[in-house]
Amino acid sequence: MATLDLNNISKSFGNTRVLHDIDLAIRDKEFVVFVGPSGCGKSTLLRIIAGLEEASAGKIVIGGTDVSNAHPVDRGISMVFQSYALYPHLTVFENIAFPLRVQKLADADLRTRVGRAAEILQLTDKLDLKPGQLSGGQRQRVAIGRSIVRNPKVFLFDEPLSNLDAALRGDMRVELSQLHRSLDATMVYVTHDQVEAMTMADRIVVLNKGRIEQFGTPMELYHHPATKFVAGFIGQPNMNLLPATVKSVTSSGITAVLPGDAVVTLPVEPGTVRQGDQIEVGIRPEDLVAAKGLRATVQVMERLGGVSITYGVLPGGTRICAALPGDTPVREGDTIDLGVPVDAAHAFDQSGAVLRRRNAPQIAG
Amino acid sequence: MADTVAVPPRQARRKVLPEGVFAWSLVAPAMLFIGIIVAWPLVETFRLSFTDAGLGGETYVGWSNYAELFHSGKFYDIVYRTFYWMFLSVSLKLVMGLIGASLLNAAVPGKALFRVLVMPPWVIPIDFGVIGWKWLYNGYFGFLSGILQRLGIIADPIALLAQKTSAFYAAIVTDVWVGTPMVTLFLLAAMQGVSRDLYEAAWVDGAGRWYRFRRITIPQIMPVIVSMALLSAIWTFNSFEIIWILTEGGPRGATTTLIIDTYKVAISSQRFGEGAARAVVIVGLLTAFSLLYLYFLNKVNKHYGAK
CATH class of the missing domain: 3.40.50.300 (P-loop containing nucleotide triphosphate hydrolases)
Structure with a gap:
């Protein structure tokens, strides 16, 4: 060997x-x-x-x-x-x-x-x-x-x-x-x-x-x-990549405006990102929760039993996918609130490189 | 459950021809066609073989044409010569075809050109090609005789088609020349159908060129080799124009195969009855040969895992 x-x-x-x-x-x-x-x-x-x-x-x-x-x-x-x-x-x-x-x-x-x-x-x-x-x-x-x-x-x-x-x-x-x-x-x-x-x-x-x-x-x-x-590429369903504008860069991270004017502060190292820059915020479907944040109109629900893969659009037309609990009482055409867990979110600069996360979880295995 | 389902009423009401009549009417044109161009001549040949048909009419003579045939030593010589002709020529065509196909299948620059260059013997009208060979073999101005003389191998001009042995083998060479391109191209097509992965897998395992040819190429194309051998055998057995143009079956019968003999008796001598008997014998021999062959082909296909 x-x-x-x-x-x-x-x-x-x-x-x-x-x-x-x-x-x-x-x-x-x-x-x-x-x-x-x-x-x-x-x-x-x-x-x-x-x-x-x-x-x-x-x-x-x-x-x-x-x-x-x-x-x-x-x-x-x-x-x-x-x-x-x-x-x-x-x-x-x-x-x-x-x-x-x-x-x-x-x-x-x-x-x-x-x-x-x-x-x-x-x-x-x-x-x-x-x-x-x-x-x-x-x-x-x-x-x-x-x-x-x-x-x-x-x-x-x-x-x-x-x-x-x-x-x-x-x-x-x-x-x-x-x-x-x-x-x-x-x-x-x-x-x-x-x-x-x-x-x-x-x-x-x-x-x-x-x-x-x-x-x-x-x-x-x-x-x-x-x-x-x-x-x-990694993760199923694919990670949502949402366009965002940097509102401010502070010691606690980057504050960005997401589609639908939702404002989040992501605890990441800003690197070369400056106020006013365009970045992309990556959120895995399984990290999205039913809470105030993004407002999406549901287009398709795939009920797999344990989870319901929910496909919707945000204001401005950006598509979003969320893996919600199986029995979530939502139907196609409904408007739902999706909360962004800031610790689980990723941010990518314009070159596509990631901005290092400060509160990333311990890696198993 | 299934047998309780009734015929849908709509279909039952529709007025149609009885199924049998409809089926036969579909098959009828083809049957008529086959009947006229295949079956009738065959039956007629069979009938003629029991007559002494010639230019002056015909009378029924029973088995006497056959009896005469089977009691003449010359006939057995001809049958033996025909099979010898067939086996030698087909073997050479297959060996040359296999070598040619392997060379054409090799990844060499300009292989497309070579693939075209092998085709002329097959593509040009057979008589032109064979007349060309006749010139090559000629004793007075023949190219081959000239070369042999120049090289000092022979002292005097040699007419290859004028001597029994050399005429037979000269005819074989020409027959192989005409028949090889088709075998080559069929084998080439078969070789190209062999999955590249098999060769790569064998290569990764360390199998050399010859080993891959022996244990992958040959088994993979074996069904095609066998089919080509059968087709080629039937065509060679019945090969007429090559021998006829070169030697007309001579000298002194040295190149007379069954088909040449049949032609000479039936057409040249106008003894239709006797000729027909020979034709029936050819049908019998080729049928027996083909059956044996198909049995063999079936075994080969089973052995080499063709579906």
């Missing part, structure tokens, strides 16, 4: 630069998730680590060895593909055994290793079947089995759950987390799904337009998003 360090990785396709100076230090046995919208470069970065793409510049170090120019098989990695990339003409056994056959491993040894992988993944009774006879989740497990038998230093996963239905995806998330614990391996996992990132990662890399926006634990990202992008 090993650490994985990326130093100044850049990648261009023709004149298009898709990765800009990526620096990343992944610890031994860590489960790191690369997350970001499509086209952010997360899959390219993974393929560069795997050796399927060549970096235009930079260094890849796995377990202290520079593998930047090494063949994939010599890097000590193994990869699980989005499509699973199972060989349809081979049995489950032969699919899992494939890397070992390439290595020309002795038959007895090969059988033990495939058997052990099959046991871990509960595939023992499926070994004689062809991939076509398996369910999506089982195919996924075969693909993982194929990477386990190689005993890699680092496991790479490229959106492995995106071909599964929602229910199965939930199950597989749990299975993958358990697998990570039982294998005690370094894992790098690419997804566009922030729920997968939040639930499985030890630490998350948020990528946007080929740059790292933030690298931190799920709760760090949730409570201390470094940028507006991270704030909007």
Whole structure:
């Protein structure tokens, strides 16, 4: 098992630069998730680590060895593909055994290793079947089995759950987390799904337009998003970003005017923000409470049972979303008051950088 | 529950043709068409094979055409030669096609141009191409003979089509030349249908080029290889114009396959009855061959996991 360090990785396709100076230090046995919208470069970065793409510049170090120019098989990695990339003409056994056959491993040894992988993944009774006879989740497990038998230093996963239905995806998330614990391996996992990132990662890399926006634990990202992008990307439903004008900057923080002339004083470090500047105030839907503050006209209610996701508009047309208690007696068309809990609110300057919060909660986990 | 549901009254009231009549009237045009252009000639051939039909009319002769055929040693030579011709030519087409498709599938600059360049043998009218080969093989002004002489391999001009063995293999070469491009393109299409992920996965696992070809490409395109082999076999078995233009089945029958023999008897000698008997034998042989083949294809598809 090993650490994985990326130093100044850049990648261009023709004149298009898709990765800009990526620096990343992944610890031994860590489960790191690369997350970001499509086209952010997360899959390219993974393929560069795997050796399927060549970096235009930079260094890849796995377990202290520079593998930047090494063949994939010599890097000590193994990869699980989005499509699973199972060989349809081979049995489950032969699919899992494939890397070992390439290595020309002795038959007895090969059988033990495939058997052990099959046991871990509960595939023992499926070994004689062809991939076509398996369910999506089982195919996924075969693909993982194929990477386990190689005993890699680092496991790479490229959106492995995106071909599964929602229910199965939930199950597989749990299975993958358990697998990570039982294998005690370094894992790098690419997804566009922030729920997968939040639930499985030890630490998350948020990528946007080929740059790292933030690298931190799920709760760090949730409570201390470094940028507006991270704030909007992490958390479900998405954080509300409300335009606001700075009324005054005092020792207790920034006093800002929100849509509908609601005035709040946010306990944040003002940084370079001055009176009269435009900022954005970020409030998570689950932090909004029924209290005096913002007045919103409700447009759509999504009653999920425990919570009611309430979508409305503020005066001036800004949309807002609040996660209210399940039985909130509100209907579409009603006007409601939403209180802004100032300690939970975030403020972003015009560049999108966060203003540090003074009363942020302790981070769990 | 389901059997208590009545037919909706609206549908029952509507006046329609009886279902059977309607169905048959839909199928009728196609059946008529097939009947005229396929079934009738086939039946007629079968009927003729029991007559001594020629230019002077016909009388029923029973099995005598067949008896004559099966008692002549020459006929067995021809059947043997036809299968030998077929297996050799089809094998070469498949091997060359596989090599060609692999080369065209490789990521090299200008591969689109090469893909176009393999097509002429298939695209130009077959007679032009074969006449070209006839010139190459010619003993007086032939290019091949000239080259061999220049290189000092032979002293005197050689007419490749004038000797039994060389004529047969020269015809094979030309047949392979005509038949390879199609095999190549079909195999290329099959290769391009193989998911890139499979190769990448194998590459990450350390599989080399040859290993990937052997354990991924070949199994993945096996159903297409097998189908192409069948089609190519039938076409090669019945390949007429290439041999006819080059040698007319000669010299001394060295390139006479079943189809050439049938043509010579039925058309050149105008012994329609005897020719028809040969045609029926061809149908029988090819049917048996195809059935065997489809059985094999089915097994291959099952083995290689095609749905």
